[in-house]
Amino acid sequence: xxxxxxxxxxxxxxxxxxxxxxxxxxxxxxxxxxxxxxxxxxxxxxxxxxxxxxxxxxxxxxxxxxxxxxxxxxxxxxxxxxxxxxxxxxxxxxxxxxxxxxxxxxxxxxxxxxxxxxxxxxxxxxxxxxxxxxxxxxxxxxxxxxxxxxxxxxxxxxxxxxxxxxxxxxxxxxxxxxxxxxxxxxxxxxxxxxxxxxxxxxxxxxxxxxxxxxxxxxxxxxxxxxxxxxxxxxxxxxxxxxxxxxxxxxxxxxxxxxxxxxxxxxxxxxxxxxxxxxxxxxxxxxxxxxxxxxxxxxxxxxxxxxxxxxxxxxxxxxxxxxxxxxxxxxxxxxxxxxxxxxxxxxxxxxxxxxxxxxxxxxxxxxxxxxxxxxxxxxxxxxxxxxxxxxxxxxxxxxxxxxxxxxxxxxxxxxxxxxxxxxxxxxxxxxxxxxxxxxxxxxxxxxxxxxxxxxxxxxxxxxxxxxxxxxxxxxxxxxxxxxxxxxx
Numbered sequence: 001x002x003x004x005x006x007x008x009x010x011x012x013x014x015x016x017x018x019x020x021x022x023x024x025x026x027x028x029x030x031x032x033x034x035x036x037x038x039x040x041x042x043x044x045x046x047x048x049x050x051x052x053x054x055x056x057x058x059x060x061x062x063x064x065x066x067x068x069x070x071x072x073x074x075x076x077x078x079x080x081x082x083x084x085x086x087x088x089x090x091x092x093x094x095x096x097x098x099x100x101x102x103x104x105x106x107x108x109x110x111x112x113x114x115x116x117x118x119x120x121x122x123x124x125x126x127x128x129x130x131x132x133x134x135x136x137x138x139x140x141x142x143x144x145x146x147x148x149x150x151x152x153x154x155x156x157x158x159x160x161x162x163x164x165x166x167x168x169x170x171x172x173x174x175x176x177x178x179x180x181x182x183x184x185x186x187x188x189x190x191x192x193x194x195x196x197x198x199x200x201x202x203x204x205x206x207x208x209x210x211x212x213x214x215x216x217x218x219x220x221x222x223x224x225x226x227x228x229x230x231x232x233x234x235x236x237x238x239x240x241x242x243x244x245x246x247x248x249x250x251x252x253x254x255x256x257x258x259x260x261x262x263x264x265x266x267x268x269x270x271x272x273x274x275x276x277x278x279x280x281x282x283x284x285x286x287x288x289x290x291x292x293x294x295x296x297x298x299x300x301x302x303x304x305x306x307x308x309x310x311x312x313x314x315x316x317x318x319x320x321x322x323x324x325x326x327x328x329x330x331x332x333x334x335x336x337x338x339x340x341x342x343x344x345x346x347x348x349x350x351x352x353x354x355x356x357x358x359x360x361x362x363x364x365x366x367x368x369x370x371x372x373x374x375x376x377x378x379x380x381x382x383x384x385x386x387x388x389x390x391x392x393x394x395x396x397x398x399x400x401x402x403x404x405x406x407x408x409x410x411x412x413x414x415x416x417x418x419x420x421x422x423x424x425x426x427x428x429x430x431x432x433x434x435x436x437x438x439x440x441x442x443x444x445x446x447x448x449x450x451x452x453x454x455x456x457x458x459x460x461x462x463x464x465x466x467x468x469x470x471x472x473x474x475x476x477x478x479x480x481x482x483x484x485x486x487x
């Protein structure tokens with residue numbers, strides 16, 4: 001007997017009989033029950049953001065039709081037919097079901113798997129910059145919804161960045177900025193890094209004051225038969241009027257270079273100096289001369305330390321072009337704009353009163369950042385009615401501010417300070433007059449022991465006049481005596 005399906009099975013046993021026996025038969029009925037089917041179903045974990053996938057369960061029930069699927073956690077995953085969609089993080093429970101048929105019992109099998117946070121795709125890039133470029137904002141991106149970025153710089157000597165992405169160029173080199181993504185309930189936090197070059201338009205060289213003003217060309221792209229020259233002066237345009245005014249300091253010991261135009265600043269930054277390497281260096285007057293310059297159009301580049309904070313002024317900037325024609329000299333008047341400032345006050349220690357009209361001399365340490373060297377530049381100013389003085393639009397770096405005795409010209413007090421190159425300095429210099437002293441005490445004194453009144457200055461002037469008169473009479477008397485002895 002072979003069972004071929006579920007139901008009642010009736011079997012009959014019969015005998016044909018013979019000469020002694022009649023034929024006969026006997027039947028028996030029994031039930032064949034439906035078979036239980038086995039469903040196999042498994043699923044590995046998923047992450048939020050994964051693409052839809054197909055559920056795949058199987059059954060050993062033959063000829064019983066297809067399986068159906070459902071989700072009991074529709075907040076995490078949903079099912080359409082056999083296609084499963086992840087909609088959130090958490091545990092997803094899927095059930096595979098089969099209704100059975102005449103021979104197989106219905107059955108189901110559930111599987112639970114975890115949907116974890118997704119890994120966001122982050123993008124972050126920035127093109128090269130020049131040291132003279134203003135502040136700018138960087139922005140990393142991601143296609144996912146929600147979350148935010150914060151920014152940090154790992155190269156603070158080249159660039160700094162605020163948490164919101166505002167970048168400040170500090171000096172030449174490679175700027176590396178990290179963008180940190182906060183993540184969300186569905187997306188992991190992550191970071192992405194970008195690096196970009198920050199360059200000057202000229203090759204950076206070691207700066208040293210020099211009186212040499214001419215450097216011969218080193219390379220050219222094409223032979224030229226006619227050459228001219230380029231001369232100029234670099235100075236700090238304190239009042240930003242584009243004119244070289246009295247007491248506006250020269251910029252000493254700065255390498256300058258000609259860049260063939262019309263090469264874009266971006267191309268120069270990424271590819272280096274194009275075609276020509278024609279350089280010079282500013283002398284003690286801020287002047288330079290570059291000879292053997294081929295005829296053509298050029299831009300001027302200057303290698304200025306970032307700490308000085310000097311940039312090209314509006315009247316002549318890094319994109320300005322000029323022409324060299326024939327053998328004549330082209331002269332460039334280049335005002336550089338400082339971004340530093342400082343304030344001070346002159347008071348009388350003896351009288352605790354402000355000194356109006358006091359002449360204060362602040363000496364900038366120059367490009368070499370060392371006070372007492374040949375590139376130091378003196379910037380004078382005069383205090384107002386309240387004894388206050390200020391200097392704006394000055395280079396960044398070290399300064400020594402002093403008040404000088406109006407009678408002898410001797411420095412009677414000095415204070416050193418540091419001026420930030422890119423933002424107003426909050427340090428206030430207190431320069432004070434000498435207290436009443438004898439004429440023998442007019443040398444340099446310490447800040448705490450200085451002060452002088454107007455009466456003392458008048459007295460000192462009178463004393464010097466009397467001393468000079470007595471000295472003159474003594475010399476005349478000696479001359480008369482010598483003359484009489486000779487006779």
